[in-house]
Amino acid sequence: MTAGLLAGMASGLAFEATLKQSVQLWSKNRSRQNLANLQGLQLQLPFLGMAGGICVFLASGMEIFGFPKLLSYALALPLTVLTAWLVWTQLGKLLIELERGGSQALDLDSFEG
Template sequence: MTDFSNPPFVLLAFGLFAGIVCGLSFFQGLKQLLNKWSKTRSSKVLDQLRGIPLFLPFLGIVGGVCLFLATSLQVLAISPKIAYIIATPLSVGMGILVWLQLMRQVNQLERKGKSS
């Protein structure tokens, strides 16, 4: 009988699924807020881009990527402890950089909206 817990193929699939589902949720939320902003040019809408409704799906993406990366490393015969030591800083670091870049873009939209 096959042992599916070592390497953790179920966690691999769950990490991929969580990242994709949260990514779709993030995309739809971002798309709706940007469409709303393009019609109103309101800074309140841009504040929502910085808020929890968009940040939670983003955290889900980062968590899903971290889980997927760690379990992918375990499939390559790396111990779980080492896999998470590698995957966590990479995922969190990538998440921080992407979020900061998104916030720079939002700030740029806000500055251009005020100057128009």
């Protein structure tokens, strides 16, 4: 359980640093490459590490409550894959929005309800 949590956290920090660096580099250069293309192997690898750590953490958490190991992973794996796919898709949409409208496009405080 602890190993999954630590792996997920370490990969999450690497993912954050890589994403920030890629966006800052794009922002300085405003290169011809669009932001959605920044989701290459450099960003995918820590993301997959984070998802793997989360899967191990979820399965270990279920094992604590008495679920068999096979059943725990059978439940944790699809849940992790679905969540990771949704987050990756949303990240792509946010990067496109950032490219179109700059950081003001992501300013949630500017919306008044």
